[in-house]
Amino acid sequence: MSAFIELKDVSFAYELDETQRVPVLRHFNLSVEKGDFVAVLGHNGCGKSTVAKLCNAIEVPQSGTVLVNGMDTKEEENLLEIRRTVDMVFQNPDNQIVATIVEDDVAFGPENLGVEPQEIRRRVDQALKDVGMYDLRFSEPHKLSGGQKQRVAIAGIIAMQPACIVLDEPTAMLDPRGRKDVMKTVRMLNRDFGITVIYITHYMDEAAEANRVVVMHKGDILLDGTPRDVFQQDDVLKKAGLDVPQATELSLQLRRAGAPLSGKILTIDELSLQLEALLPRSAGRVES
Amino acid sequence: MNDTPILRTENLTYIYQKGTSSEVAALQDVSVEIRQGELVGVIGHTGSGKSTLIEHFNALKKGTAGRVLLDGNDIWADKSKIRAVRFRVGVCFQYPEYQLFEETVAKDIAFGPRNMGLPQDEIDRRVKEALTNVGLSEDYAEKSPFDLSGGEKRRVAIAGIMAMEPQVLVLDEPCAGLDPRGRATVLQMIADYRQKTGCTVLLVTHSMEEVAAIADRILVMNQSRVAFFDTVDNVFAHAEELQTMGLDIPQMTQLMLSLREKGYDVPVNLYTVQQVYDTIFARWKGGVHGAQ
Amino acid sequence: MLSDITIGQYYKAQSVVHRMDARMKLILTVLFIVIIFLCKNFFSLAVMFALTAVSILVSRVPFRMFFKSLKPIIPIILITAVLNIFYIDKGTVLFSWWKITVTTGGLSTAFFMAVRIICLIMVSSLLTYTTVPTLLTDAIERLLSPLKVFHISVHTLAMMMTLALRFIPTLIEEVDRITNAQKARGADFESGKFIDRVKAMVPVLIPLFVSAFRRAYELSFAMTCRCYHGGEGRTRMKQMKLSAVDFVALAIFLVALAGVIVLNYFFTALI
Structure with missing residues (x-):
């Protein structure tokens, strides 16, 4: 079975002017399976946003091919079908909302696709319920919080019923509460709707929730695997200037000091459970 | 006089749309004292009143009740001296890179000092120093701010405030939207700046981790009131309460x-x-x- | 301050006017403007005033909303009224001093004009208060669609209007934010000569333009991602359908038109 999204030997450079080009990706390969939840992690300028834009043909590679469900993004006649298949949510929640009323904005995508009016109505209502914004369907976007706007943007994508959604640092401009809400919505898209998710971020704790983490560094893939496996490589990540989730970091330090911790620890709960086995119930009682 | 707090509020209250049916209290009875030279982390979730509070510190907003005292003097005592207050309490707002407008980095950093009416050689000295403070080499001085990366723009904007050499530097979410390395750089830069100048610094943020790393004391705002104002250790001892306030501990x-x-x-x-x-x-x- | 602007503001309520087809509301608003300019005397104006009052009452939009939209226009109304009072020399002289003469003719014309402007503002605000902006631009698009014959892309124009309405509040907030940031750097917008004040706006305008272009650029990406490709093959969630209410309203307006013409004919013209 071939992958759902495939970047094969892709090279890409931004052209500043006729003479100057900034190479971003060189002979880059990545394939994403249908229904997967892939987090792409890395610093600004590592090429992760370019990967996002390549996935739905906003950018096309200078060499190599990008296939979306078998369709080459270079072919002009595939464009609409590719964008119907892969949708995007961007960092700035303000700059992707088109209409002056929440529900009209959610309808924008399906309207562009030429969906029947009654069907649009149904999808819009459902999508707004799915992201928990139904009560605010008549609100004006500029009166919403960043997290709410981002959820409206996601509803607008759900209403188009894409197979895959690419989110480019959707939480970078949000407060902790907004981040949590958006993350919860994204998890639901993947788990309940089976939508393939490519989630670009620089937050480790968000990446830890994915099925697969791809760590990018200077246009290359540094690590690729489950969050558990990837975050075990704390020295590689640190060399690239990235962190690992603190629970993992602490567990690794303790293990290096000889503590018998088993498995690859990712979350606070897992670590807490293991520490329970490690630590005496009451230090005071043992000493006496 | 180290005993006089550099910045103090007395029962500061601010009500939006006062007198209408849609009255909203953004600040209620806030009395805090900021000591000379300390680094205070200001924490609270969106809508807790923390942003409104800092807008009072440099007179962008005037409380509906209560006073703000800078070095013991009411900042609103003489309305004609409001600009002087803004030079003494330098506020760097969220996403400050969007305020850059000059042709060169140096000119943009000089905007504040020029408004202060300083002589040219003093302005030049300050621009140079501010660039050093934010860790940018002198090569940047003649570049256009619009050609820089996001993180560099952020640092130039912060330098623009530092160049006014304020007694109190207030930074509203200086790390928002930056990647981990960018965040670490900016935090380090703030810590170094404070070390070097002895300036009082207020750091507004959502991130407890950031505050814990560099602050002396933490001011926690919740529902437009002061919830805690204490040393980092003492505030974190209330971890459970912080969690119920919806803060990310x-x-x-x-x-x-x-x-x-x-x-x-x-x-x-x-x-x-x-x-x-x-x-x-x-x-x-x-x-x-x-x-x- | 700036955020008080009420362009394209929608007031949510359940009313007959809200339920009316946006196209009909747009047509009736234009019709209203035409009729009110046909009015020649107080009797015909009274008909239109009554029509305005009834429309407002039926819309269930509180009166204070109308006052809000009227507020910025008050100086204009007053200036026109004063000019009319002083310059129109007709009827009995009520008061005369130096070069100033006030006549009954002047007074009644001033009053007539003021009522006319107020009715105009009220009715056009009624349109924006009771119609969702998207529907309004949709209505414009549909009504003007015959212009396609002249190769004018009505859809593009309507889309631009929607986007403008969407981003006006965002840009106003942005102006506030940038102004505050520059004030914090000691920018002085309040004092100095006119030319100084214009110069003082530069630190606000440049970042505003930079940001507006960045927004436009990002927005165009987002729209492309959401499969926007012009008006071709696009459907609409909100269908427009004329109902009985629309025809009743149209009938009322036509009766008003007839009334105005008749009253103009039977009574002497004021202007």
């Missing part, structure tokens, strides 16, 4: 809380991996020895 503090729930008598005011490592290591070794 550091992961390490969460771990300590969960151990405490399991019946361990551990402190909850730990927030770095190193601190927790030390505590757990000691407990574990102690336990191993005890059992032997």
Whole structure:
């Protein structure tokens, strides 16, 4: 079975002017399976946003091919079908909302696709319920919080019923509460709707929730695997200037000091459970 | 006089749309004292009143009741001197890179000092120093601010405030939207600046981790009131209450809380991996020895 | 301050006017403007005033909303009224001093004009208060669609209007934010000569333009991602359908038109 999204030997450079080009990706390969939840992690300028834009043909590679469900993004006649298949949510929640009323904005995508009016109505209502914004369907976007706007943007994508959604640092401009809400919505898209998710971020704790983490560094893939496996490589990540989730970091330090911790620890709960086995119930009682 | 707080509010209250049916209190009865030279972290979730509070510190908003005192003097005592207050309390707002407008970095940084009416050689000195403070080389001086990367723009904007050499530097979410390396750089830069100048610094943020790393005291705002204003250790000792306020407490503090729930008598005011490592290591070794 | 602007503001309520087809509301608003300019005397104006009052009452939009939209226009109304009072020399002289003469003719014309402007503002605000902006631009698009014959892309124009309405509040917030940031750097917008004040706006305008272009650029990406490709093959969630209410309203307006013409004919013209 071939992958759902495939970047094969892709090279890409931004052209500043006729003479100057900034190479971003060189002979880059990545394939994403249908229904997967892939987090792409890395610093600004590592090429992760370019990967996002390549996935739905906003950018096309200078060499190599990008296939979306078998369709080459270079072919002009595939464009609409590719964008119907892969949708995007961007960092700035303000700059992707088109209409002056929440529900009209959610309808924008399906309207562009030429969906029947009654069907649009149904999808819009459902999508707004799915992201928990139904009560605010008549609100004006500029009166919403960043997290709410981002959820409206996601509803607008759900209403188009894409197979895959690419989110480019959707939480970078949000407060902790907004981040949590958006993350919860994204998890639901993947788990309940089976939508393939490519989630670009620089937050480790968000990446830890994915099925697969791809760590990018200077246009290359540094690590690729489950969050558990990837975050075990704390020295590689640190060399690239990235962190690992603190629970993992602490567990690794303790293990290096000889503590018998088993498995690859990712979350606070897992670590807490293991520490329970490690630590005496009451230090005071043992000493006496 | 080290005893006079540099900045003080007395029962400061601010009500939006006062007198209408849609009255909203953004600040209620806030009385705080900021000491000379300290680094205070200001924390609270969106709508807690923390942004409104800092807008009062440099007279962009005027309280509907109460006073703001700078060096013991009411900042609104003489309305014609409001601009002078803004030079003494320098506020750098969220996403400050969007305020850049000049042709060159140097000119943009000089905007504040020029408004202060300083002589040209003094302005030049300050621009140079501000660039050093934010860790940018002199090569940047003649570049266009619009050609810089996001992180560099942010630093130029912060330099623009530093160049006014304010007594109090207020930074509203200086790390918002930056990647981990960018965040670390900016935090380090702030810590160094304070070390070097002895300037009083207020750091507004959502991130407890950031505050814990560099602040002396933490001011926690909740529902337009002061919830806590104490040393980092003492505030984190209230970790559970902070959580119920909807604040994101550091992961390490969460771990300590969960151990405490399991019946361990551990402190909850730990927030770095190193601190927790030390505590757990000691407990574990102690336990191993005890059992032997 | 700036955020008080009420362009394209929608007031949510359940009313007959809200339920009316946006196209009909747009047509009736234009019709209203035409009729009110046909009015020649107080009798015909009274008909239109009554029509305005009834429309407002039926819309269930509180009166204070109308006052809000009227507020910025008050100086204009007053200036026109004063000019009319002083310059129109007709009827009995009520008061005369130096070069100033006030006549009954002047007074009644001033009053007539003021009522006319107020009715105009009220009715056009009624349109924006009771119609969702998207529907309004949709209505414009549909009504003007015959212009396609002249190769004018009505859809593009309507889309631009929607986007403008969407981003006006965002840009106003942005102006506030940038202004505050520059004030914090000691920018002075309040004092100095006119030319100084214009110069003082530069630090606000440049970042505003930079940001507006960045927004436009990002927005165009987002729209492309959401499969926007012009008006071709696009459907609409909100269908427009004329109902009985629309025809009743149209009938009422036509009766008003007839009334105005008749009253103009039977009574002497004021202007």
